[in-house]
Amino acid sequence: MFHSIPMRKYLVIVTLFLANPCHGQLIKKKAAMPPSPLDKIVVNDQFASATLHEVYQTLMTNYKVNIIYDSNYCKKRYFSYWFSKTPFTRAIEITTRDPGVSIKPLDKMTYYIDSALNITIKYDRTSTIYTEDGKLAEVMPVQKKFEGPAEKKNFNISGKVVDVASGEPLPFVTVTVSGTGIGTVSNADGLFSLLNVPSDTATISASYLGYLTRTIYLNPQMQTGNFIIELFPGGAVSLKDVVVTGNRNDMMKMSSGDLSMIKLSPAKLAELPNVGEKDVMRAFQLMPGVSASNESSSGLYVRGGTPDQNLVVYDGFTIYHVDHLYGFFSAFNANAVKDVQLYKGGFDSKFGGRLSSVMELTGKEGNKKNFNLGGDISLLSCNLFTEIPLTENISIMAAWRRSWKGPIYNWIFDSFNQNDNETEQQPVMTGGPGGGPSDETKTTSYFSDLNVKVTYKPTEKDNIAYSYFYSIDKLDNSTNFTAPGGFGGGNSSGFSNGTTDLTRYGNVGMSLKWSRKWADRLYGNTLVSYSNYYSERDRSNERTTTNSSTSETTTIKNGILENNDLTDLSFKSDYEWNLFKWSDLGFGIFGTDYDINYNYSQDDTSEVLARSGHGILTGGYIQDKMTFFKKRLEIKPGIRLSYFDITGKLYQEPRLATGLNITDRLSLKGSYGQFYQFANRITREDILSGSRDFWILSDETKVPVSKSTHYIAGVSYETNNYLFSVEAYKKDLENISEYSMRFSTTRFSTTVNESFYTGYGFAKGIELLVQKKARKFTGWVSYSLGQARNHFDVYGEGYFAANQDVTHEFKAVSVYKYKRWDFSATLVYATGRPYTAPAGSYSITLLDGTSEDYFTVTTKNSLRLPDYHRLDLSASYHIFNSNKKDIGYMSLSLFNAYNQTNVWYKQYYISEGSVIESNVNYLGITPNLTLSLKIR
Amino acid sequence: MRFRYNVIMLLSATFFFAACKKETKVPAYNEEPVISAYLFAGNCVSIKITAQIAVSTETSSTGEGIDTLHVYVDDDSGSHLLMNMGDGVYADTTLMIGEGKQYSLHFVxxxxxxSGTTLVPSAPQNFTQSVGELSVSKIEEGTMPTPGSFQMNDPISLNWSNDDQSYYMIIVENMESSPELIRDTTSTRFRITSFRNEPAVTNQYQLRDQQFQYFGTHRLVLYHLNPDYAALYSGNSNSSQSLSNPTTNITNGVGIFTGISTDTLFLKVNKQQ
Structure with a gap:
């Protein structure tokens, strides 16, 4: 039962505990901070198969405390436990949880502590709930509506929304007063303020993706500050038939508040099929408007935009590269992510610096109540996490992941490098297989990442969080040839010759964030962050020789060395001020110091290209979310101002979003906004291995600051079980850049001609979504019609299809729950991407008699690859511990279940006067097995 | 049942979309001619001009020579009309290439x-080798050398002057008409009579025993190159992801028109008795 009995200033939290193995259930109430005076009493008693009646009698006798209980009931219940220095309220709590041997199951038990410190223990035999398969249901407390006169009217409630089991704050939870237009959304630290609650007998509802919607009936005794709402995860099988009306635990949610915003529940990702890892970015690729047909990129192609036009923010710092293993997996460990949302366009003034979209990830803070340890092992990687509540105020979460050279890793790695070898073949002979020397390939490729978050809560109003993220990919396809020096004495010496093909890239990011609730209506957080992306590429041939007579060692390196290093030092201070009932003001300032370097050198002696950019971006924003007519109309104007020191210009980004709820189910939305981008990822045509990306900073001359303007309109109709949504968008792009590097033909120098082409373009489209949100069978079907076109003078008049252009894209995601099983299927169909085919070709005979093939092109992206389609399937079986608690799952996943051959790109060869075209394909059918377990 | 219904719906939707017609455009054939011309100092002018190989099925060009052109090469002495030798080759046996001189090509x-222009690099200076002969043990089929018996010679250092940081390349060629294999165990794909390094901005190269597959006299040719030639090694892609027109120093055409100077040394690889 949910009754909030105030104990002077004591905070009362309603908590659900695990049920015992027998059929019955428990609901209890515990006193949290500050500790009850009863806790000064410590219990040191041992009970073995005692009745609860005996237990309570003993406690009353020994500690002079009054316990009120039903003696008839408690004489039939047995209890075993050894209390050792146990605080008194904790001891009472333990008796209601039945940790011992009860012959009959306990019914729902609760205890109250009144102001006179009397303890009342009650039980309720009538509300036991079982699941369909006869298991005990884990349910939220069923609370009765308060019946009596209200004492307060038009008051404010502020508090926090947390996960019931871990105490982890839950961000972006919608908290509303039922039957009114009053509502709010919790901030990144789970804090919320409900203003002008009409009466203290009103009903409050809190809903969050992946959790059951919670209904709370207020009563005059409840406190209005530090109001804690605990939400119950909605993932466990045991929840599925609990009769709680209107509750859902969706995997994906279109935002009801913001246009073009999608939320995803990382906790539910395991239900989706995967190649080797449950993956946040891959899951977003199943959403309407995000392209799903690019297996070799974890980055998001949102509404005809490129991945670098999508801002990825993790705990406040920007992540510049999200790919692991050639993009087949993302750098984000789903075990470390608490919340993730994607703004597909028209995003808030709080965000900037990108043309297309924003993805905001919030890391887990970790269990604040209990130590936790868990991990996954799959055919791709091993993944471990721990959650440590260090003290009452400090919690630590750490998650680590590393691939191992299992079948999936090798498969992907080899398919890439098979291609590399074909394109890089050089008729260079630097050694031969003599007797004795060895020729070996190193096998040291891997990816790994680490997330650590430390949260410190010095006071009720302050929260300090340090978040650290590290990811690395090492892709090594080097070979080493070693010839030892002779042992026979005389004129002999050592010799080694290595062909290096090493790529190392990764991110190091960290942020320190201080959040403070300055007042009930004013909340702010200030953050300093560091983010570094580095990418090193070494494709060279190294010869080291040692001369035996002179002992002189000579090393010569031939080949290409490439290095990109980006550092982003940022400061942000954001505030939310609920000035009026109808106005929610957001404002803040920001500053970023960019330092971006790119080097390209050939043969360790000559640097052919060195770019370095250093720039500072500073600015501020203000935005007001205004609601009128009982929240039926929402208008959100905002402006963001940025000053970029390299160009010396001030950039203004006006934005406007509006929403009109015609009925409770039907709403119309529209938005407009301007966006600038100052750091660009340039795709360079890598002669040897396809395109290579690197980041450079805009400058006044070669790479202008790019700009986009969004126009979005949408309509949605939502019922309890279905959501229908249509959105149309148009995005105009100005000053977009393309890059090309050419070797110069100047006589005696090794310079390179860089060509930056500046152009313009647009993307437009329509997205349709039907989501089914019923219990056993959930999922969605989406269709996008899109067009992305660019124009660069160098490619001729008119527009050409951008590389990422996909005309039709159809996606279906379905999850079916049956007892402990989750079955899911995802289907993707997409129009083939455009590509440039050669118009002609020729061979040149080189000086040593070998010949090289060359291809010429006339029109860019004039052809399309075959359509892409793929079906993925998965089945997961939930594993329960002896207390019927869901502690993990075993999952079998089948990627590309019908083994469709999807073309990644084409390759061309010249053979006997004709051009041979061959396809390089994406992954065929790929099974994966994952075992995931955790303590709690 | 409902689940099955949903699956059927999804699959039918897929086939519906899969049945959509797609536009299939073929890029036009690239008509720019291919020029292949190495102007060796001390040799006469010879240039090969071919058509590109067609990728489009609408044209059937296989890269044959173009023999109907009026090809001119200009130097400081004037303009010279080259003679067609067949198979797309144009030459002037009287026009000798001089080092340090500039040559221009043009035709319609x-x-x-x-058109294209190139400067013939100067002849390599001070090209030297540390030894002129080398003794290597013969390794017969079926025998494996033991560590104690396996000996390696010191590397042979090839040095030259490179004050102006230009590109050089070494090609080593066996001169024997029927050379004998050093190691009978060498697999067929490694049985080569010549090898090279990459064009590089360097002034030395070190040769090792293992690089030689055959006994006999070898020619060590040092090429002094223009960057145009070095670019040939890193100017091509064959992937549809990154196709772009290759680097060339020809205007309105593709290929290479570049001057080269060489110097040659000899090295004898003897059988160790």
Whole structure:
């Protein structure tokens, strides 16, 4: 039962505990901070198969405390436990949880502590709930509506929304007063303020993706500050038939508040099929408007935009590269992510610096109540996490992941490098297989990442969080040839010759964030962050020789060395001020110091290209979310101002979003906004291995600051079980850049001609979504019609299809729950991407008699690859511990279940006067097995 | 049942979309001619001009020589009309290439002037080798050398002057008409009579025993190159992801028109008795 009995200033939290193995259930109430005076009493008693009646009698006798209980009931219940220095309220709590041997199951038990410190223990035999398969249901407390006169009217409630089991704050939870237009959304630290609650007998509802919607009936005794709402995860099988009306635990949610915003529940990702890892970015690729047909990129192609036009923010710092293993997996460990949302366009003034979209990830803070340890092992990687509540105020979460050279890793790695070898073949002979020397390939490729978050809560109003993220990919396809020096004495010496093909890239990011609730209506957080992306590429041939007579060692390196290093030092201070009932003001300032370097050198002696950019971006924003007519109309104007020191210009980004709820189910939305981008990822045509990306900073001359303007309109109709949504968008792009590097033909120098082409373009489209949100069978079907076109003078008049252009894209995601099983299927169909085919070709005979093939092109992206389609399937079986608690799952996943051959790109060869075209394909059918377990 | 219904719906939707017609455009054939011309100092002018190999099925060009052109090479003495030798080769046996001189090529093809210019690099200076002969043990089929018996010679250092940081390349060629294999165990794909390094901005190269597959006299040719030639090694892609027109120093055409100077040394690889 949910009754909030105030104990002077004591905070009362309603908590659900695990049920015992027998059929019955428990609901209890515990006193949290500050500790009850009863806790000064410590219990040191041992009970073995005692009745609860005996237990309570003993406690009353020994500690002079009054316990009120039903003696008839408690004489039939047995209890075993050894209390050792146990605080008194904790001891009472333990008796209601039945940790011992009860012959009959306990019914729902609760205890109250009144102001006179009397303890009342009650039980309720009538509300036991079982699941369909006869298991005990884990349910939220069923609370009765308060019946009596209200004492307060038009008051404010502020508090926090947390996960019931871990105490982890839950961000972006919608908290509303039922039957009114009053509502709010919790901030990144789970804090919320409900203003002008009409009466203290009103009903409050809190809903969050992946959790059951919670209904709370207020009563005059409840406190209005530090109001804690605990939400119950909605993932466990045991929840599925609990009769709680209107509750859902969706995997994906279109935002009801913001246009073009999608939320995803990382906790539910395991239900989706995967190649080797449950993956946040891959899951977003199943959403309407995000392209799903690019297996070799974890980055998001949102509404005809490129991945670098999508801002990825993790705990406040920007992540510049999200790919692991050639993009087949993302750098984000789903075990470390608490919340993730994607703004597909028209995003808030709080965000900037990108043309297309924003993805905001919030890391887990970790269990604040209990130590936790868990991990996954799959055919791709091993993944471990721990959650440590260090003290009452400090919690630590750490998650680590590393691939191992299992079948999936090798498969992907080899398919890439098979291609590399074909394109890089050089008729260079630097050694031969003599007797004795060895020729070996190193096998040291891997990816790994680490997330650590430390949260410190010095006071009720302050929260300090340090978040650290590290990811690395090492892709090594080097070979080493070693010839030892002779042992026979005389004129002999050592010799080694290595062909290096090493790529190392990764991110190091960290942020320190201080959040403070300055007042009930004013909340702010200030953050300093560091983010570094580095990418090193070494494709060279190294010869080291040692001369035996002179002992002189000579090393010569031939080949290409490439290095990109980006550092982003940022400061942000954001505030939310609920000035009026109808106005929610957001404002803040920001500053970023960019330092971006790119080097390209050939043969360790000559640097052919060195770019370095250093720039500072500073600015501020203000935005007001205004609601009128009982929240039926929402208008959100905002402006963001940025000053970029390299160009010396001030950039203004006006934005406007509006929403009109015609009925409770039907709403119309529209938005407009301007966006600038100052750091660009340039795709360079890598002669040897396809395109290579690197980041450079805009400058006044070669790479202008790019700009986009969004126009979005949408309509949605939502019922309890279905959501229908249509959105149309148009995005105009100005000053977009393309890059090309050419070797110069100047006589005696090794310079390179860089060509930056500046152009313009647009993307437009329509997205349709039907989501089914019923219990056993959930999922969605989406269709996008899109067009992305660019124009660069160098490619001729008119527009050409951008590389990422996909005309039709159809996606279906379905999850079916049956007892402990989750079955899911995802289907993707997409129009083939455009590509440039050669118009002609020729061979040149080189000086040593070998010949090289060359291809010429006339029109860019004039052809399309075959359509892409793929079906993925998965089945997961939930594993329960002896207390019927869901502690993990075993999952079998089948990627590309019908083994469709999807073309990644084409390759061309010249053979006997004709051009041979061959396809390089994406992954065929790929099974994966994952075992995931955790303590709690 | 409901689940099955949903699956059927999804699959039918897929086939519906899969049945959509797609536009299939084929890029036009690239008519720019291919020039292949190495102007060796001390040799006469010889240039090969071919058509590109067609990728489009609408044209059937296989890269054959173009023999109907009026090809001119200009030097400081004036303009020289080259003679067609067949198979797309144009030459002037009287026009000898001089080091340090500039040459220009031009001709008209499909109503466009195709042209290119190059400077012939100076002859390599101070090209030296540390030894002129080398003794290597013969390794017979079925025998494996034991560590104690396996000996390696010191590397042979090849040095030259490179004060102006230009590109050089070494090609080593066996000169024997029927050379004998050093190691009978060498697999067929490694049985080569010549090898090279990459064009590089360097002034030395070190040769090792293992690089030689055959006994006998070898020619060590040092090429002094223009960057145009070095670019040939890193100017091509064959992937549809990154196709772009290759680097060339020909206007309105593709290929290479570049001057080269060489110097040659000899090295004898003897059988160790």
């Amino acid at each position: 093809y499909k109503e466009k002037v195709i």
